[in-house]
Amino acid sequence: MIHLAWPWMLLLLPLPWLLSRLLPASRPQGAALFLPFAAQVAGAPALAARSNPRLRLLLLALVWLSLVAAAMRPQWLGETQPVPTEGRRLLLAVDVSRSMAAQDMAGGYNRLQVVQAVAGQFIEGRKGDQVGLILFATQPYLQAPLTSDLDTASRFLQQAMIGMAGTNTAIGDAIGLAIKRLRDNPATGGEGDTVLVLLTDGSNNAGAMPPLNAAKLAADAGLKVYTIGVGAQSGGGLFGLARGNSDLDENTLQHIAQITGGEYFRATDANALQDVYARIDELEPATGRDQWYRPTTEWFIWPLALALLLSLPAVLWRTST
Known part of the structure; x- marks a missing residue:
């Protein structure tokens, strides 16, 4: 039987959305580097095809969802056994x-x-x-x-x-x-x-x-x-x-x-x-x-591993754009 040890961690799920609404958008600081050919690179069709903010946002959402699932500590409870x-x-x-x-x-x-x-x-x-x-x-x-x-x-x-x-x-x-x-x-x-x-x-x-x-x-x-x-x-x-x-x-x-x-x-x-x-x-x-006791197997490692795997393409997507 699946059991959540810390189900109250689900309250953290809307935290990124709340931070995006309450905090001001970040602004670049410091001197900017002028590249005369930046306009030409930005207009390249190959780079534009890779620039899909919705897909990257979906990856980040899945990463956060996996982290919250891991924080709730999913467990598998075995059959009750006497002590x-x-x-x-x-x-x-x-x-x-x-x-x-x-x-x-x-x-x-x-x-x-x-x-x-x-x-x-x-x-x-x-x-x-x-x-x-x-x-x-x-x-x-x-x-x-x-x-x-x-x-x-x-x-x-x-x-x-x-x-x-x-x-x-x-x-x-x-x-x-x-x-x-x-x-x-x-x-x-x-x-x-x-x-x-x-x-x-x-x-x-x-x-x-x-x-x-x-x-x-x-x-x-x-x-x-x-x-x-x-x-x-x-x-x-x-x-x-x-x-x-x-x-x-x-x-x-x-x-x-x-x-x-x-x-x-x-x-x-x-x-x-x-x-x-x-x-x-x-x-x-x-x-x-x-x-009596019920043997417990921790399952939080699986959503945590999923969050790690999904975070890699999300970061690479950011650097490629």
Whole structure:
């Protein structure tokens, strides 16, 4: 799209006409040189043919018009493009152990499917922030590094599968991996800008690092941890069989959040999980703002070059006459 940066320069367009009306005509000054053959040269037919003041005036008008066009700074504006911003750094650690396949959430979906739907919306709402994704079970894996590309982080979450990282649950190792990644990429805005949201449905039964020790290291590193326990409430079923999530270690999750300055939440269904992420949004609002820019290409050089080219024949015409 063509854009004029200084359109008010168009007001200069009638300036030559105004000067010709307001200023008196110039008069020759000083002694004149007498040439006895000047009358004969002036009467030559070849020179008279070249003497066309209207054509020269047209050239001068085009020169001035080109100069005014260049002064208005014509520009070509490209398509709007986003500018990466650095807001809060937020890591999501999602449990993909075998127990996440339990279908005790509303709607007949398993726990991981509900987490993918709700957490995906949470990621997409973190405009301006950097979001990373850790998937953990027997071992933790960094599925998506910290990035401002929220669509990519959300897509990696949707591609997560149960059992891809093992069958057990290593909560402490997941926190340890988050600490390592954050140390490898130190924050520029301060320690309070780093948050880990850890979601699990079980207790720590794998890994080399105990969860509470990992929580202390996280607190020393300035990493605030919010923990979420998912799964239906445990209770008695038919024939005395237990139903719901009886493996969840809520006490450990509460201590992790307390040590690091975060909070613990319980999500028994999709609506409760949405409320949890909404609450985290309130506690840790997105600090970044969407910024956009349009690449600009300056075009003033073209009318300026045209004015230079037209001024040459105008000057040569004057000297030839």
